Amino acid sequence: MAIREKEAELTGTPGDALRVLREHSLTTLVQREIERQIVSGDLAAGAKLNEVDFCNELGVSRGPVREAFRMLEQAGLVRTEKNRGVFVRQVSIEEANEIYDVRAALDGLIGRLAATRVKPEQLARLKAIVKRMRAAERTLDADEYFPLNLEFHEVMAEAAGNRALTANYRRVVNELNLYRREMLLRDADNITLSTREHEAVVEAVTKGQADVAERLLFDHVIHSRERLHRALATPAPRARKAPRKAA
Amino acid sequence: MAIREKEAELTGTPGDALRVLREHSLTTLVQREIERQIVSGDLAAGAKLNEVDFCNELGVSRGPVREAFRMLEQAGLVRTEKNRGVFVRQVSIEEANEIYDVRAALDGLIGRLAATRVKPEQLARLKAIVKRMRAAERTLDADEYFPLNLEFHEVMAEAAGNRALTANYRRVVNELNLYRREMLLRDADNITLSTREHEAVVEAVTKGQADVAERLLFDHVIHSRERLHRALATPAPRARKAPRKAA
DNA sequence: CCGTATTTGTCCGTATGTATG
């Protein structure tokens, strides 16, 4: 389906593709759609992105597609080889370790700022998320836990009330999700431990303990990395979805 | 002058524009050239970037220019208004404060990692830079101090040995340089204090004291912000250059 | 408020480079 109508539907009221196009360029729409496909895992790491294929799929010409590629390149989601094409970025284990360090530093800052600035409404959302995490923990539902985890950290970043921090944090989280995302947190013990850490963070934020929240969130990221690496060392669990293409 | 020959000259051997073009796309060359103009201050904050003007100036068509715009947009150097054009990003004082927080967190990580991983060659470069800083301090030469400061932090980031960290750090530093860069560190006392802090960082890194280096570099960024704000409160010093355009 | 000029948004054709048999 062409991106013009598709976006209009997603944004709510169907039929007002006109309004969407008045506010967003085709480049932006294409960029968001390709980003969605990458983040959701529809496009596997290493997959080649063919310009003309996207033109046909989205019903646009090659200009907007090429511009969207350049945006995704800067966002760290794809890699471009001159005269050869663009590919979904592959994050090696060494690279992932480096990115985890950056994320830990940013998450520490998020914890520190959120502890002093969090709004009651955000605190309520955090507590609701943790509650649902405990439910997912009981039923060992990793498919439910994964998006809750993303949402928790999204709300924390919002609570920090720093737009530059949020922007940089999102980019880092996106890049980490390229790294074997299908294997994240499939282990029951890992879910339990992760939930405990989230609860501790919420408690510190509730009490306004900036230093504690900073350290807890920093350590949480480091622990997450360790849990992931342990999970990778064990026999591989089933994949979440069948990726569309492989390079 | 057309970007094709210009880049060939800059990269060293004049006349081999062919090699440059074989390795870099026009989009990349245009992006680097516009970024240079923004970072150097040739393009003032808020200035409008006209597509056709850049086409004529750089001798390329609108395709590569538009793609370069999208890259710069993601890099945070320009802002795009649909159907109106792209403008050099303006960083408000509130935004700058937020970015400083992010930079402090990243610089803290840089200090911690550099203390354990710095190579002898990098340590030598750091010491040489600080030495030249002391010289600039004696002659109160702020024009010389400014690039030394950039170089110092560039070497520190390199010493941290984390590519993801370096990439994110560069982006943040670039954005901060959009904020009244002409006023940075023009005050004698500020130069002296800043140099002292750099020296302390080098000492901690030399001794491999990760925790100390982390804290010193973190505090250095926070102090830099305070110094900048104090400088902004005093009567404005002369501008460095005449900006080309103003929005 | 309207018409014109300018600028941006989109599309497509051609040249050049790459992969494949």
Place this chain on the structure above:
DNA sequence: ACATACATACGGACAAATACG
């Protein structure tokens, strides 16, 4: 190694929106 097929890189034309007189 060569030729063919295919994908990307670049340029240029048309359409739509904005700015200006």
